[in-house]
Amino acid sequence: MSSPALTATIDLDAIAHNVGVLRAASGTDILAVVKADAYGHGAVPVARTVIAAGATELGVAHISEALALRAAGVDAHVTSWLHTTGSDFAAAIAAGIDIAVSSQRQLDAVIAAARVMGSPATVTAKIDSGLNRSGIGEETWDDVAVSLAKADAEGSIRVRAVMSHLARGDEPDHPLNSAQAERTDAAAALLTRLGVATPLIHLANSPAVLTRPDLARDLVRPGIALYGRTPVPAIGDFGLIPAMTLTAEVALVKRIAAGQGVSYNHTWTAPVDTTIAVLPAGYADGVPRALSGRLQVLINDRLFDGVGRVCMDQLVVDLGPDGGGVAEGDRAELFGTGAAGGPTARDWAEAVDTIDYEIVSGVGGRVVRQYVGGVGG
Numbered sequence: 001m002s003s004p005a006l007t008a009t010i011d012l013d014a015i016a017h018n019v020g021v022l023r024a025a026s027g028t029d030i031l032a033v034v035k036a037d038a039y040g041h042g043a044v045p046v047a048r049t050v051i052a053a054g055a056t057e058l059g060v061a062h063i064s065e066a067l068a069l070r071a072a073g074v075d076a077h078v079t080s081w082l083h084t085t086g087s088d089f090a091a092a093i094a095a096g097i098d099i100a101v102s103s104q105r106q107l108d109a110v111i112a113a114a115r116v117m118g119s120p121a122t123v124t125a126k127i128d129s130g131l132n133r134s135g136i137g138e139e140t141w142d143d144v145a146v147s148l149a150k151a152d153a154e155g156s157i158r159v160r161a162v163m164s165h166l167a168r169g170d171e172p173d174h175p176l177n178s179a180q181a182e183r184t185d186a187a188a189a190l191l192t193r194l195g196v197a198t199p200l201i202h203l204a205n206s207p208a209v210l211t212r213p214d215l216a217r218d219l220v221r222p223g224i225a226l227y228g229r230t231p232v233p234a235i236g237d238f239g240l241i242p243a244m245t246l247t248a249e250v251a252l253v254k255r256i257a258a259g260q261g262v263s264y265n266h267t268w269t270a271p272v273d274t275t276i277a278v279l280p281a282g283y284a285d286g287v288p289r290a291l292s293g294r295l296q297v298l299i300n301d302r303l304f305d306g307v308g309r310v311c312m313d314q315l316v317v318d319l320g321p322d323g324g325g326v327a328e329g330d331r332a333e334l335f336g337t338g339a340a341g342g343p344t345a346r347d348w349a350e351a352v353d354t355i356d357y358e359i360v361s362g363v364g365g366r367v368v369r370q371y372v373g374g375v376g377g
């Protein structure tokens with residue numbers, strides 16, 4: 001295996017294991033969420049892996065993401081749920097993408113595209129049951145349901161599913177979760193009363209899959225947990241295995257004297273004569289600049305402190321007066337499973353007051369993805 005400057009190693013066997021954890025927790029079929037390049041892990045290899053591991057279908061935000069999966073030969077059922085006025089519904093219909101609509105306008109555009117194409121669109125009704133983000137708003141739902149049923153009866157669309165998204169899935173005991181489930185069930189029941197063949201229902205995201213099996217319906221829709229990250233760290237990790245390890249080669253090792261400042265604005269000054277290492281990883285690669293002076297890296301099983309500002313392309317590590325036995329060409333682990341005592345994406349997230357979703361999906365395009373295990377490599 002070659003050794004690029006900066007690598008995100010993706011353990012596909014970990015992802016397959018996590019699919020098993022989620023299936024056991026929910027007792028339900030899995031719609032695996034692979035949007036945003038599978039949260040930075042690589043949509044195509046992850047899609048192949050999760051389907052081989054027993055997930056039954058896939059979900060993405062944009063139609064362009066679904067089309068990219070098709071272009072790579074992924075033929076599993078794919079639902080796409082975030083559209084704009086320029087979204088190419090005709091291309092989605094041609095590629096057999098399930099289009100989740102959030103409004104009457106989107107539905108009308110899908111029906112028009114289906115008529116032009118001369119083939120029915122597969123449609124999911126995305127219900128806003130309380131998140132107040134995407135989804136068909138409550139006041140409009142009755143009318144949109146009538147339109148859905150009419151288009152379904154005419155044959156321009158086939159309504160396959162009703163989906164909704166939880167606002168407080170990571171607060172398992174919050175009453176809104178059950179309320180959203182009831183509203184989603186009621187929406188599906190209305191479609192059935194209007195003559196639509198009983199639609200599938202799905203609303204559980206990762207935290208709900210793991211903590212609220214009673215909210216599983218025909219499918220569950222986990223994202224982050226597939227990648228081995230617990231969405232409810234206070235409750236547990238559920239045996240999930242983090243799939244991404246971010247490593248960088250030590251590009252440069254050199255001595256600096258006591259009193260010398262390091263990196264932009266010299267926010268860190270060497271207290272003694274010491275040795276520093278330059279790593280080719282910066283905020284353009286997904287290392288938050290806010291981690292300046294607040295991160296550690298693992299090199300040859302030893303932890304070293306990051307010092308000074310994280311720059312766009314580089315960061316600096318203090319190896320100590322003796323250089324820590326580190327040589328140019330050694331590999332530094334920025335985050336990984338944490339199993340060997342190294343930092344994790346959650347450590348980074350906590351240090352900069354965010355969630356590890358943002359850390360892994362922010363790993364940049366310059367970082368070379370390498371795959372181990374699985375079927376997608």
Ligand SMILES: *Cc1c(COP(=O)(O)O)cnc(C)c1O
Nearest residue numbers: 033165205206221222223224225
């Ligand atoms: C991103 C997303 C998910 C997955 O959420 P996780 O918290 O990562 O499990 C599920 N459904 C929708 C609509 C989403 O946008």
